[in-house]
Amino acid sequence: MTTYAMVIDTRTCIGCGDCVVACKNENKVPAGLNRDWVVEATRGEYPDLQTEFRSERCNHCGHATCVSSCPTGASHYWKDTNIVLVAEEKCTGCKACIAACPYDARLIMHPQGYVDKCTFCHHRVDQGLDPACVSSCPTHCMHFGMLDDRDSNVSRLLRERRHKVLLGETGNDPHVYYLL
Amino acid sequence: MTSEAVKPSLRGFLVDSLGHLVRGRLMYWAWLVLLLGLIALGGWHYTLQLREGLVVTNMTNQVSWGFYISNFTFLVGVAAAAVMLVVPAYIFHRKDLKDVVLMGDTMAIAAVTMAILFVVVDLGRPDRFWHLIPFIGRFNFPQSMLAWDVIVLNGYLLLNFGISFYIVFNHYRGREPSESRYFPWVLLAIFWAISIHTVTAFLYSANSARPYWHNALLAPRFIASAFASGPALMAIGLQVIRGISDYPIRQSVINHLALVAAIALQVTLFFLLADLFTDFYNEGEHAASARYLFFGLDGHSGLTPWIWTAVVLLTTAMLILMIHPLRKHPVYMNIAFVLTIVGVWIEKGMGLVIPAFVPTPIGEIYEYSPSLTEIMVSVGIWAFGLLLFTMLAKAALPVQCRFLREKNRRAGTERNPDSDPAVEPD
Numbered sequence: 001m002t003t004y005a006m007v008i009d010t011r012t013c014i015g016c017g018d019c020v021v022a023c024k025n026e027n028k029v030p031a032g033l034n035r036d037w038v039v040e041a042t043r044g045e046y047p048d049l050q051t052e053f054r055s056e057r058c059n060h061c062g063h064a065t066c067v068s069s070c071p072t073g074a075s076h077y078w079k080d081t082n083i084v085l086v087a088e089e090k091c092t093g094c095k096a097c098i099a100a101c102p103y104d105a106r107l108i109m110h111p112q113g114y115v116d117k118c119t120f121c122h123h124r125v126d127q128g129l130d131p132a133c134v135s136s137c138p139t140h141c142m143h144f145g146m147l148d149d150r151d152s153n154v155s156r157l158l159r160e161r162r163h164k165v166l167l168g169e170t171g172n173d174p175h176v177y178y179l180l
Numbered sequence: 181m182t183s184e185a186v187k188p189s190l191r192g193f194l195v196d197s198l199g200h201l202v203r204g205r206l207m208y209w210a211w212l213v214l215l216l217g218l219i220a221l222g223g224w225h226y227t228l229q230l231r232e233g234l235v236v237t238n239m240t241n242q243v244s245w246g247f248y249i250s251n252f253t254f255l256v257g258v259a260a261a262a263v264m265l266v267v268p269a270y271i272f273h274r275k276d277l278k279d280v281v282l283m284g285d286t287m288a289i290a291a292v293t294m295a296i297l298f299v300v301v302d303l304g305r306p307d308r309f310w311h312l313i314p315f316i317g318r319f320n321f322p323q324s325m326l327a328w329d330v331i332v333l334n335g336y337l338l339l340n341f342g343i344s345f346y347i348v349f350n351h352y353r354g355r356e357p358s359e360s361r362y363f364p365w366v367l368l369a370i371f372w373a374i375s376i377h378t379v380t381a382f383l384y385s386a387n388s389a390r391p392y393w394h395n396a397l398l399a400p401r402f403i404a405s406a407f408a409s410g411p412a413l414m415a416i417g418l419q420v421i422r423g424i425s426d427y428p429i430r431q432s433v434i435n436h437l438a439l440v441a442a443i444a445l446q447v448t449l450f451f452l453l454a455d456l457f458t459d460f461y462n463e464g465e466h467a468a469s470a471r472y473l474f475f476g477l478d479g480h481s482g483l484t485p486w487i488w489t490a491v492v493l494l495t496t497a498m499l500i501l502m503i504h505p506l507r508k509h510p511v512y513m514n515i516a517f518v519l520t521i522v523g524v525w526i527e528k529g530m531g532l533v534i535p536a537f538v539p540t541p542i543g544e545i546y547e548y549s550p551s552l553t554e555i556m557v558s559v560g561i562w563a564f565g566l567l568l569f570t571m572l573a574k575a576a577l578p579v580q581c582r583f584l585r586e587k588n589r590r591a592g593t594e595r596n597p598d599s600d601p602a603v604e605p606d
Contacts, residue, residue, distance in 0.1 A: 033241075039542075056542070065386075065387065065388065065389070068323045068324065069324055069325060069326065069386065069387075070320055070324055070326075071311075071312055071319070071320050071324040071326035071327040071330065072308075072311040072312060072317060072318050072319065072320060073318045073319075073320040074311075074318075089308075090308070090311055090318055091304075091305060091308065092303050092304070092305050092306075092308045092309060092311055092312060093234070093303045093304020093305040093306075093308075094299070094302070094303055094304075094312075094326060095244040095245060095302070095304070096324070096325075096326045096383070098241065098244035099244060099245060099384075099387050099390065099536070099537075100386070100387050100389070101389070102388075102389030102541040102542070103541070103542060104241065104242060104540050104541070104542055104544065106241065107241045108233075108234055108239075108241060108244070108304050109233075109304075110232070110233040110234065110235040111231070111232050111233030111235065112233065112304075112305075113233050113234060113303070113304030113305040114304060114305055115304070166542065167389060167541055167542070170388045170389045170541075171388055172388075172389070
């Protein structure tokens with residue numbers, strides 16, 4: 001099993017939204033819908049406050065509750081990885097996965113009616129490329145790679161820097177990390 | 181036909197049953213026209229949803245289950261509550277309940293059918309429903325709770341239909357159904373009834389990211405409230421049947437259902453209190469949804485008046501049903517039944533489904549209320565359920581009435597007061 005991870009440096013992210021635009025262009029995401037988005041949060045205690053920008057998306061969980069809750073197997077892991085995909089032709093649009101997802105990372109396509117989500121650009125990963133959002137980042141704050149490889153950029157960053165995941169307490173084993 | 185000559189064949193049974201459906205008084209036809217009109221209206225709104233997609237509902241990527249799934253949850257409870265007639269009738273051999281248990285099964289059939297329809301209209305791609313059929317589609321069993329739900333709901337429908345059909349067909353042939361043949365299925369149906377509501381509760385409580393649902397008390401709360409609303413609905417249905425037909429429904433049956441509802445309401449409100457205490461004594465982030473529901477969150481309080489209405493209705497109903505003279509009073513008793521049905525419909529409907537999505541696990545707040553399309557499609561499904569119940573009851577009642585009359589005539593010489601078919605006025 002290959003575990004892919006995304007590592008995002010909140011100290012160099014400027015919240016420009018290029019990742020969101022790159023995703024929409026690469027994956028032809030219709031108007032009004034987004035597979036990724038930027039959150040602006042405040043961190044620290046007054047008066048020592050900082051603005052934290054976070055580029056958020058599907059966390060491609062190791063124990064993805066969306067995959068286990070799907071009644072038809074439309075939500076599945078790509079090959080032998082943690083990349084979670086939706087097989088569009090099998091999706092009934094029952095939305096059990098949306099209820100199961102801790103990250104609001106899934107969307108219903110209108111009028112097609114099936115559920116769509118971030119794919120970690122697996123079609124690019126297959127060619128050895130980074131996801132579109134990572135490639136487009138102007139401050140190089142986003143990193144993508146394999147956690148199994150100790151020498152990969154993501155493994156090295158997680159070894160060297162303080163980091164967090166979102167909602168780790170749900171037991172989903174998320175794979176989008178934020179450097180603090 | 182209505183003559184005493186009984187055609188013992190299956191074909192004769194089906195022809196006779198259809199015959200009962202096309203004979204009726206003006207009120208019967210007016211009722212059918214009303215229901216068919218509502219079904220047509222709901223169907224027309226549903227074609228709109230089919231064409232435009234779920235965007236015509238007020239559901240969003242934040243609040244992804246709404247009015248449809250709320251009604252679904254309530255109806256699964258109603259279906260499960262048929263067991264409150266079945267257990268005393270078949271396990272404790274209460275003669276008065278055994279005479280009406282078939283109506284309980286009929287209501288369960290109608291309720292499960294409506295529940296399944298509510299899931300179908302909630303699907304973004306109903307044309308791919310076949311993926312959810314075991315062996316035919318790609319069925320993610322046993323992992324997915326929704327896959328379990330599909331199995332238990334359809335199984336319950338088949339069980340109830342099979343048992344009712346067997347009993348009515350035997351009565352049609354003028355003989356007692358063989359208990360050794362149907363009793364094992366009745367026993368299975370009793371456990372199955374509990375399972376349909378438990379599995380439906382697990383569908384929600386399995387979601388660890390939604391603390392409002394992720395709660396071990398959810399399944400017990402489901403069962404408790406279902407045993408209040410189901411018997412209340414059944415009691416009203418039985419009184420209506422008694423009013424418009426000569427089917428012998430004894431007042432002791434209605435009193436039994438009122439007592440069941442009283443106890444179930446006490447347990448329901450106790451469970452609610454236990455949940456509220458746990459959420460609010462030391463309030464943490466996990467209580468955000470409960471705060472949104474009961475008190476409002478960050479200025480958003482769309483459901484607050486709604487849930488407090490339910491709490492007041494259920495408490496009032498419980499108090500009426502706890503006072504013996506009021507519980508046996510024909511007017512107050514029925515007021516309590518209506519309050520119970522509406523209260524549980526709110527509490528186990530929108531009150532259960534919506535707050536789990538507000539706020540979302542990552543903190544967004546989107547307030548939901550159903551769109552016109554959702555309301556009209558739901559009205560259509562309710563009308564369809566009432567139509568199904570009417571048709572099944574209309575076909576089965578004459579057979580039942582004739583069988584009970586014959587039986588009582590044979591037993592009449594013994595002067596057993598239990599088998600007196602005459603209906604005492606309330």
